[in-house]
Amino acid sequence: MKRSLISIFMSVAAVSAFGWGQKGHDVTAYIAEKHLTPATKSAVDSLLEGRSMVYWANWLDNASHTPKYAYTKTWHYKNVDEGERYEEAQANPAGDAVTAIKAQIETLTNDKSSFDESQLALKILVHVMGDLHQPLHMGHATDLGGNRTQVKYFGRDANLHSVWDSSIPESAHKWSYSEWQDQIDRASETEQAEITAGTVDDWAKQTIAICGDVYKAFPTGTKISYNEVAEWTPVVETQFLNGGLRLAHVLNLIFDPSYRSTVSSPIQL
Numbered sequence: 001m002k003r004s005l006i007s008i009f010m011s012v013a014a015v016s017a018f019g020w021g022q023k024g025h026d027v028t029a030y031i032a033e034k035h036l037t038p039a040t041k042s043a044v045d046s047l048l049e050g051r052s053m054v055y056w057a058n059w060l061d062n063a064s065h066t067p068k069y070a071y072t073k074t075w076h077y078k079n080v081d082e083g084e085r086y087e088e089a090q091a092n093p094a095g096d097a098v099t100a101i102k103a104q105i106e107t108l109t110n111d112k113s114s115f116d117e118s119q120l121a122l123k124i125l126v127h128v129m130g131d132l133h134q135p136l137h138m139g140h141a142t143d144l145g146g147n148r149t150q151v152k153y154f155g156r157d158a159n160l161h162s163v164w165d166s167s168i169p170e171s172a173h174k175w176s177y178s179e180w181q182d183q184i185d186r187a188s189e190t191e192q193a194e195i196t197a198g199t200v201d202d203w204a205k206q207t208i209a210i211c212g213d214v215y216k217a218f219p220t221g222t223k224i225s226y227n228e229v230a231e232w233t234p235v236v237e238t239q240f241l242n243g244g245l246r247l248a249h250v251l252n253l254i255f256d257p258s259y260r261s262t263v264s265s266p267i268q269l
Contacts, residue, residue, distance in 0.1 A: 020134045021166030022058050024240060026177035028130040029057035031185050031244025035192075036251060043255040047119045053126045054177065060127040072124065075100035076131045078204060079141035082215070086205050097137060098204050100128050108254050126247065132204060133243035135211040135235075136161045146215075152223045160218050168224075169240075172233040184237045185244070195242050196249040199267050203246060210235060 020028070033053050036044060048056060063069040064076070071094070078096035080089040095103070107113050107121035131137045139145030139161070146160035153163050173180065187195065217232075218224070252259040253267065 020130050021169065023166070023177060023180070024134065024169055024236075025057040025061075025127060025130045026054050027180040027240045028133070028243040028247060029053040029126050030177050030181045031241060032126070032129075032247035032251065034181060034185060035245060035248035037256045037259050039256040039258065040248075040252045040254075044122065044251060047115070047122050049119075056123045057126055057130070059123055071095075072100070075124070075128055077137040077139070077145055078132075079145065080138060080208050081140045081142055082212070086201070086208060097128050097132050098200055101125060101132065101200050104128070105250065105254065125250070129247040129250070130243050132200075133207055133239040133246075134164060135207055135214045135239070136164045138204060138208040138211045140215070149215075149218070149220050151218060151221065154225055155223075158224075160214070163218075163224060164214065168229055168232055169236050171229045172236055180240065181244075184241050187241065187245070192245055195245050203242070206242075207239070210239070 029052070033041075044053065060069070060072060060076070064072045074092050074094040074096060076097060078089075078098050079092070080086055091099075104121040104125040107117055108125070113121070136146040143149050144161070146164065147162075149160040151158055151160055151163060153167050158167065173183070175183065214232075217228075222228075250267065253263065
């Protein structure tokens with residue numbers, strides 16, 4: 001019975017936790033595309049057989065619901081409860097966003113990986129790198145990453161997770177993914193280097209810190225309207241940009257030796 005309850009809980013958590021919304025993943029993937037080196041772009045185009053990363057950016061949200069890829073359901077998030085240290089958070093035996101990213105990097109850097117294995121790893125990496133930067137995907141297990149935190153969004157019932165997945169981004173700017181990229185992808189080379197510095201774990205910790213601020217600002221029953229959208233839009237913009245630049249950085253490190261030679265402290269691949 002206990003094992004059954006745990007299984008049900010994990011299944012509900014996984015089904016409820018998908019996002020960013022479609023726009024967020026498209027923006028992240030498109031920003032990344034704009035920062036691929038020619039060598040990396042060639043390798044990515046080959047693996048994706050001519051389709052763009054934007055084309056595949058949201059694929060995993062649907063695929064995770066199918067029997068073939070059901071093992072990826074928990075890969076969209078990582079739960080760290082309030083007061084819990086990142087390093088001491090209980091690991092999900094089915095995997096999480098951080099372990100998923102590291103696993104895909106390992107596959108893509110393994111000379112023995114088949115074409116199909118590498119292609120799948122790239123599709124997953126494109127999506128989960130976006131998830132790593134959605135604050136509520138680094139949320140508390142106790143409320144399913146904000147899914148149980150009920151709020152009002154412009155007068156209608158909503159939960160905090162869905163508000164951050166899509167509602168705030170869509171209220172912030174009625175832009176296409178290419179317009180988002182054009183408007184927010186303006187970091188200097190120095191700023192880009194600062195954004196891409198560190199490890200996957202460092203990036204996760206940064207999102208967790210933002211998530212803590214979100215929980216404080218949006219307790220149960222919060223009425224979210226224009227003021228809140230205006231206040232938190234810059235965070236959404238920053239996280240979209242960070243996710244895209246970091247995805248490009250990882251892919252350039254994987255596929256372009258000349259890029260690796262220009263990076264003083266590359267992440268461990």
